[in-house]
Amino acid sequence: MNKQNVLIFKLPELFNILNELKNHLDFAIHLFTEKDKLLEFKKINTDSYLVLTDSKNEIKEEKFQLILNKFPYSIYSIIEKININLLKYKYSEQSDVLVGNYSIDINSRLIKKNDENLKLTEREIEIILFLKNSNGPQNIENLQKEVWGHNSDLETHTVETHIYRLRKKISEKYGDISFINSTKLGYKIK
Secondary structure: OOOEEEEEEOOHHHHHHHHHOHHHOOEEEEEEOOHHHHHHHHHHOOOOEEEEEOHHHOOOOOOOEEEOOOOOOOHHHHHHHHHHHHHHHHHHHOOOEEEOOEEEEOOOOEEEEOOEEEEOOHHHHHHHHHHHHOOOOEOHHHHHHHHHOOOOOOOHHHHHHHHHHHHHHHHHHHOOOOOEEEEOOEEEEO
8 A cells, every 4th residue: 555645745854854764654744935836746646645835835735634733743643644634535535536427435434327327245335446447358267366366266146145135225226227337258347
């Protein structure tokens, strides 16, 4: 898993302090003195991030930022605040994943369409996300390996049964019989 990014905006002293501790941090740090450069970095690096700045340099349109106003903070307090905000961002990021005409809330394991919710199992969510993020159809062996974490020793009917049950749930709730398609090459999300 890639480290989350903390984008430090116009706080070079704080960057220097955190840079000395970078081998002990659970996140990567980057210093920016220009707003345009920071926004350009965000476009290229779509991983989780948090902008860290003070109220004087706050970026009004930025949703995920931590404003540090009352100095001096202890370095441990700053790191704790950063980690908490990164967790909040991760939680928020997982509460609305778009898959076709549906929205999936990974945190509560719900699939939503037109204000109707359907509860899914953790495995069903993993299947949907794996198929969504795949470039093409996925055969049973790939699903076994990537979703179940097993090689060929898993009973192939396990995958087929899960796909069947997931299709049935979606079909019964939303009338969508083609959410997961089966091809000669494997399964895919439409």
